[in-house]
Amino acid sequence: xxxxxxxxxxxxxxxxxxxxxxxxxxxxxxxxxxxxxxxxxxxxxxxxxxxxxxxxxxxxxxxxxxxxxxxxxxxxxxxxxxxxxxxxxxxxxxxxxxxxxxxxxxxxxxxxxxxxxxxxxxxxxxxxxxxxxxxxxxxxxxxxxxxxxxxxxxxxxxxxxxxxxxxxxxxxxxxxxxxxxxxx
Amino acid sequence: xxxxxxxxxxxxxxxxxxxxxxxxxxxxxxxxxxxxxxxxxxxxxxxxxxxxxxxxxxxxxxxxxxxxxxxxxxxxxxxxxxxxxxxxxxxxxxxxxxxxxxxxxxxxxxxxxxxxxxxxxxxxxxxxxxxxxxxxxxxxxxxxxxxxxxxxxxxxxxxxxxxxxxxxxxxxxxxxxxxxxxxx
DNA sequence: CGCAGATGAGACATCCGTGTCTCATCTGAT
DNA sequence: ATCAGATGAGACACGGATGTCTCATCTGCG
Numbered sequence: 001x002x003x004x005x006x007x008x009x010x011x012x013x014x015x016x017x018x019x020x021x022x023x024x025x026x027x028x029x030x031x032x033x034x035x036x037x038x039x040x041x042x043x044x045x046x047x048x049x050x051x052x053x054x055x056x057x058x059x060x061x062x063x064x065x066x067x068x069x070x071x072x073x074x075x076x077x078x079x080x081x082x083x084x085x086x087x088x089x090x091x092x093x094x095x096x097x098x099x100x101x102x103x104x105x106x107x108x109x110x111x112x113x114x115x116x117x118x119x120x121x122x123x124x125x126x127x128x129x130x131x132x133x134x135x136x137x138x139x140x141x142x143x144x145x146x147x148x149x150x151x152x153x154x155x156x157x158x159x160x161x162x163x164x165x166x167x168x169x170x171x172x173x174x175x176x177x178x179x180x181x182x183x184x
Numbered sequence: 185x186x187x188x189x190x191x192x193x194x195x196x197x198x199x200x201x202x203x204x205x206x207x208x209x210x211x212x213x214x215x216x217x218x219x220x221x222x223x224x225x226x227x228x229x230x231x232x233x234x235x236x237x238x239x240x241x242x243x244x245x246x247x248x249x250x251x252x253x254x255x256x257x258x259x260x261x262x263x264x265x266x267x268x269x270x271x272x273x274x275x276x277x278x279x280x281x282x283x284x285x286x287x288x289x290x291x292x293x294x295x296x297x298x299x300x301x302x303x304x305x306x307x308x309x310x311x312x313x314x315x316x317x318x319x320x321x322x323x324x325x326x327x328x329x330x331x332x333x334x335x336x337x338x339x340x341x342x343x344x345x346x347x348x349x350x351x352x353x354x355x356x357x358x359x360x361x362x363x364x365x366x367x368x
Numbered sequence: 369c370g371c372a373g374a375t376g377a378g379a380c381a382t383c384c385g386t387g388t389c390t391c392a393t394c395t396g397a398t
Numbered sequence: 399a400t401c402a403g404a405t406g407a408g409a410c411a412c413g414g415a416t417g418t419c420t421c422a423t424c425t426g427c428g
Contacts, residue, residue: 019283021205023415034376035416044417075362097281099203122361132355132363139344139352140361146334147327154326168323171316176360177306177324178259179316207385218406219386228387 005041008033009048009055016052017094018156024048053101056091057110063088064117074125075174078144081121082170085148089165092145093152115141147173189225192217193232193239200236201278202340208232237285240275241294247272248301258309259358262328265305266354269332273349276329277336299325331357 011031015022024045028038042048063084069077085092101107122140125131131140151169154160160168195215199206208229212222226232247268253261269276285291306324309315315324335353338344344352 024417025415036377036418037375039417040375045415078361100205125361129363131361132359135352135356135361136348139338139348140356142338142343143331143334143352143356144361146330150327150330154323159326160323164320164323168319168327172319172324172327172360173356174360174362175316176356176358177262177309177315177319177328178358178360179313208387209385220388220407221405223387224405229385 005051006055007031008038008041009052012048012052013056013090013094014156016049017090017097017152020094020097049098049101050104050107052094053098053104053107054110056088056095057107057114059088059091060085060095060114061110064114069117069121070124074121074128074130077121078125078174079170081118082166082173086151086166086169089148089152090156091152093149093156096145096149115145118144144173189235190239191215192222192225193236196232196236197240197274197278198340200233201274201281201336204278204281233282233285234288234291236278237282237288237291238294240272240279241291241298243272243275244269244279244298245294248298253301253305254308258305258312258314261305262309262358263354265302266350266357270335270350270353273332273336274340275336277333277340280329280333299329302328328357 008031012027015027015030019026024035024038027048028035031038038048042051063081067077067080067084069081071077095101095111102111119137119141122131122137122144126133126137131137147169151160151165155162155165192215196211199211199214203210208219208222211232212219215222222232226235247265251261251264251268253265255261279285279295286295303321303325306315306321306328310317310321315321331353335344335349339346339349
């Protein structure tokens with residue numbers, strides 16, 4: 001069943017986002033199944049990793065959809081995106097830590113599409129005068145993703161309360177660390 | 185000679201920050217030496233990783249020293265820290281990606297010390313009314329480190345020009361992505 | 369109850385990275 | 399030129415993770 005596959009994948013994300021080199025034993029145990037069954041579902045480690053990456057990107061794409069980032073005020077759109085993506089921040093943490101995924105052309109293409117969508121949000125925001133133009137849209141996009149991944153790690157390790165994560169992420173990214181808007 | 189060790193370690197950082205699971209062959213080739221010589225310098229992979237971690241933390245500590253983060257205006261101090269740490273951003277990228285280092289108590293302690301120093305800078309900045317108090321000093325510290333690591337990756341992969349890196353990092357972190365200081 | 373399918377536990381072979389070794393070659397100093 | 403030290407290339411064994419297999423057990427259904 002597809003449900004089984006997805007639940008296993010989600011358990012795998014929990015382990016792999018923290019330790020990309022975790023053994024299959026560990027992943028199987030985290031998913032509540034045996035290594036044999038894990039092998040019955042996924043042909044091998046490589047296939048499992050690829051599926052986890054695909055799931056992560058699909059969820060990220062869904063978050064972009066539900067946030068409707070092409071609509072309305074860019075700032076509000078980004079806040080919606082934060083709310084939509086924070087619950088799956090661990091997936092982004094996994095994507096950030098699993099650089100070997102970028103060898104797969106299919107995954108790479110999926111990733112490129114989503115990245116382009118985020119970049120276009122920042123570009124639109126810059127054109128509408130909402131986001132700063134001194135920082136390139138590419139850098140804004142990358143930095144945003146870095147912070148999402150950071151939130152994923154911090155929440156997983158208990159350094160950041162899930163309740164605060166969306167607020168902390170949005171406020172820091174949008175407003176910065178400075179209290180007064182003094183940009184000398 | 186210590187010079188040899190350090191040059192090998194720096195080459196190792198270049199490879200390991202991008203791919204933490206890189207083979208020793210690859211690291212040796214990046215350092216311009218053979219795997220045999222690599223083994224003559226470092227007893228094994230674990231020792232090499234530990235030394236790279238120690239070097240990274242030493243350099244990070246040096247950056248904190250030269251930036252004199254305990255002195256003067258917190259904002260200026262953070263800008264000095266950015267300038268001091270950006271040249272070694274790849275080291276932070278390595279530290280961020282190498283979670284297994286945290287098993288070593290000595291490395292862990294070194295890391296804790298540096299993290300505490302950064303956190304105290306933010307705490308001081310908050311007390312002096314420079315940094316926002318809605319965001320915890322711990323989160324500011326973690327997010328700052330995430331962005332430094334992100335800069336390291338982006339520069340290594342050519343997505344961010346080294347010339348722009350310090351500016352992009354400081355401006356985004358301090359001022360945020362919003363053009364107008366509208367914090368609704 | 370009896371059966372079919374799925375699962376878990378374990379054994380086993382295989383692959384790959386690592387650690388260690390030897391030996392030929394190169395370099396630099398005397 | 400000669401020798402000592404260092405280096406590179408390669409071979410080899412070891413260990414651990416992976417991939418595959420078998421078999422006992424469990425579950426759900428007729």
